[in-house]
Amino acid sequence: MATTATNKQPLLIDRVFHSAVEGNTLTSGSDSSLDILGTNQSSVLVDCTSNDGGIVEDLYTISRTGASATYKVLFYLSSSLDYLRPGEGVYVGQLDTDTTAGTKVSADLFSILAPVPHVGSSAQSKALYVPKGKALWCTLQLSGPNSTSDTPIIGAQGGFY
Numbered sequence: 001m002a003t004t005a006t007n008k009q010p011l012l013i014d015r016v017f018h019s020a021v022e023g024n025t026l027t028s029g030s031d032s033s034l035d036i037l038g039t040n041q042s043s044v045l046v047d048c049t050s051n052d053g054g055i056v057e058d059l060y061t062i063s064r065t066g067a068s069a070t071y072k073v074l075f076y077l078s079s080s081l082d083y084l085r086p087g088e089g090v091y092v093g094q095l096d097t098d099t100t101a102g103t104k105v106s107a108d109l110f111s112i113l114a115p116v117p118h119v120g121s122s123a124q125s126k127a128l129y130v131p132k133g134k135a136l137w138c139t140l141q142l143s144g145p146n147s148t149s150d151t152p153i154i155g156a157q158g159g160f161y
Helices: none
Strands: 015-022 043-048 054-062 072-078 090-096 104-106 126-130 134-141 153-160
Touching: 015 043, 043 054, 043 153, 054 090, 090 104, 126 134
Parallel strands: none
Antiparallel strands: 015 153, 043 134, 054 104, 054 126, 054 153, 072 090, 072 134
């Protein structure tokens, strides 16, 4: 069971969050690599810079207006809250969108230690832990025929500790 560092009690969610950004504000963050570019337009999805951290149980995209191509959404952890600087963001995953308008695609998150009832083939839940002092950023990897007029909605749902 996940615990706090000081009193070994189970980590409990103080308040839930659900945050989303429109992809048209993310016109560029990375070209064809996972490295952040110098001039990028990334966005904070989850801010844990001033609290004890959080856990994201769902990272998702929702396609808009029948996109002509799929988009690659990249996720980074960084201690910066004002700008995702090159060399400061740590890549933690990505998600490819769908081309059908209104289609939700969820990321395959990491296995966590929290106990769950054993249902099906997996005895572990999946989530992404955002540590104290960090922020979860998202950006688009734009290369090829992508247009910024049909970029997806990007969202995160979870809770703060």
